[in-house]
Amino acid sequence: MIKTITAALALAAPLVFAAPDAPMRVSLDTTAGNITLELDSQNAPITVANFVQYVEKGHYDGVIFHRVIPGFMIQGGGFTPDMQQLETAEPIQNESDNGLSNLRGTIAMARTRDPHSATAQFFINTVDNRRLDGTPGRPGYTVFGKVSSGMEVVDLISKAPTGSRGHYRDVPVTPIIINKAIIVESE
Numbered sequence: 001m002i003k004t005i006t007a008a009l010a011l012a013a014p015l016v017f018a019a020p021d022a023p024m025r026v027s028l029d030t031t032a033g034n035i036t037l038e039l040d041s042q043n044a045p046i047t048v049a050n051f052v053q054y055v056e057k058g059h060y061d062g063v064i065f066h067r068v069i070p071g072f073m074i075q076g077g078g079f080t081p082d083m084q085q086l087e088t089a090e091p092i093q094n095e096s097d098n099g100l101s102n103l104r105g106t107i108a109m110a111r112t113r114d115p116h117s118a119t120a121q122f123f124i125n126t127v128d129n130r131r132l133d134g135t136p137g138r139p140g141y142t143v144f145g146k147v148s149s150g151m152e153v154v155d156l157i158s159k160a161p162t163g164s165r166g167h168y169r170d171v172p173v174t175p176i177i178i179n180k181a182i183i184v185e186s187e
Contacts, residue, residue, distance in 0.1 A: 024048065025148065026055055029180045030065075032157050035124075035150035036184065037107055043098040044144035047109055047118070050092045051144065052183065054120050059086065060181035065157055067123075067170045074157045075110055075123040081175040083165050088119035096134035100143035103128045105151055108141045115139035126158045 028035040041048040067075035094115040109118035134140030160172040
């Protein structure tokens with residue numbers, strides 16, 4: 001009888017005590033305020049693993065939002081406040097066919113014209129940008145998460161006065177720095 005109860009409890013324990021897979025969250029502590037991102041590793045596993053690798057290495061600590069275009073997006077992840085471009089790992093495979101759309105508050109990977117050129121730079125959509133989504137035969141920009149808190153900070157950054165620095169345009173006049181990017185416990 002005791003063996004039967006113990007066996008039944010052992011089988012039931014994973015069902016009772018197993019926590020559902022909680023989404024991973026990353027906190028961006030910026031000079032404009034805090035932004036928390038909820039990453040979607042189910043729909044963008046390669047991209048989330050890539051982004052998390054940069055977070056864990058401290059790559060985003062001290063970088064700026066170097067491209068801010070009102071009514072479009074804010075972009076960061078690649079430059080120091082003095083506009084020195086950071087070294088990155090190899091580019092990753094584009095996952096823009098994952099069913100996620102470039103809607104307001106989503107985070108996506110920046111890239112060149114080569115769809116498989118994303119490395120560390122990312123952007124947060126400040127409006128719906130469905131034109132950035134992929135279509136059959138035309139890869140888009142991979143969405144891999146969304147802002148779960150701090151959208152007011154994103155909106156504040158999107159209103160920052162910008163200008164040109166060297167051959168870069170749309171650079172905030174006063175640098176908006178990511179002081180620290182960290183993985184945070186799920187709620």
